[in-house]
Amino acid sequence: MHPAFVVLTDFSPAAERALRYTIQLAGQVDGRLVLLHVYQDPLLEPEAAMVTLPLVLQSRKRVLAELAARARQLELPTETHLSVDMLSDAVAEVVAQHHPLLLALGREQHSTLVERLLRLQAGPILQTARYPLLLVPESWPADAPPRRLVVAADGHGFWLTPESLALGELIARWQPRTTVVHVGPAHGPSRATVGFEAVRRCELFGPLSDNSLYEVREEATAAGIVHAVAELQADLLVVLARPHTFLDGLFHRSVTAQLLQHSPVPVLVLPTMH
Template identity: 55%
Template sequence: MQPTFVVLTDMSASAEVALTYTTRLAQLLHGRMVLLHVYLDPMLAPEAAAMASPITVTSRKETMAYMVQRAEELPVPAEAEIVLDMLSPALADVVKRHKPVLLAFGREEPFNLLDRLMGNWALPFLQQAQHPLLVVPEVWKDTSLPQRVVVATDDKAFWLSAPSLALTELMASLKPTTTVVHVAEAAGPSRADVGLASAMRTGLFGHLTDNSLYEVCEEAPADGILHAASELKAQLIVMLARPHTFLGGLFHHSVTADILRRSPVPVLVLPTTA
């Protein structure tokens, strides 16, 4: 079965950046793409529908025609889907039918409607599905595949969810240089080795050694992660989303939220089971 990559699109410039980036990943695995547009009916969500797309559309038919045309232009097999539904049920249905490697969407500057919908509507589904999520900032213009990856860890052990571990083939194909980053907000004994050991145990991030660890001291977590990513010239930041992170609001009250809002490079969120 061809690996499937699902890109959520509102036909904006940020969605196009995410589509281009994700298509390159699909090409690497000889995979396929699904372009998903959630059509917001004005009767169901008037405020959201008024802001849903930068392209003036008068009907779902016009939207679908645009989506089909864009799918046909991609260098990999692709199909377009338009759904008149809330985002969470739409994602659940797509995941059930296509079993994608990951879900992706673009982040506009500042946060756009699709970003807010992901935070408000999709979280219950993501919490249940434990599915990887790729967020590509609109400002990202690098056309190469990620070769320098930063994995942000804390002082607690983690185990990745099965869908996260399903990215093994993709990561093996990328063959990136991976650095595990640990940020200590205050002085004291370091527990950076716990996160490094967990990252090693997953087998997802290639060959890691003690030299793969990068520690940042006495900085706020998000600041430290972004500082490290800049120093290391990272092309991808991997964040770990624990179950309690989803419950607390992935896009609202967490380090992951801060990274997703501020990162100038793509961010891959990997759900964990603990």
């Protein structure tokens, strides 16, 4: 069975960037694509109160045709899925049907709605699906698979979910050079080695030596990680998302959300079990 890569699309430039990037990843493992479009019913918009049911059906048919046309243009096997459900329900349905390696989402380059996008899209994906999530900035210039990884680790141990560990074959194809980044306190003892050993134990990111640990001091966590990404010239940031990251309304205040919003490089979010 060819592994599936689900790409959320609304036909925007950001979604197209995420799609092009994901194609390169899927091609490495003989994967297939699933284009998911969550249809926004115009009848739900106040200014569209006069829209009739035939026009709604016509709009849906047009979206289906656009999805099918885009799928035919792609070099990998591609399925399309149009949903009229809530995003969380649509994602849950696609995940149950395809059991993808990851879900991919684009991030607009200039948008005042980025925080809302992350809360309403990335949050439900992580909370409902518990699958790896890839967020690709619209401005990201490269389509090639990543070679220089930064894994952001805190001072606590963790175990990855089976869905996160399933990315092992894909990541191995990258043959990445990986650095584990830890942002420690300005004063006092460091717990960097705890997070580093947890990353090394999962054996997902290639060989790690003691020189693979990079610690930042005297910076806020998200800002320190972003600075490390730039200094190390990384082309992918890996973030470990614990359950409390996106439950009980905490997602929009978490370090994960800040990194999704501000990272200049694609971000791969891997759910952990604790």
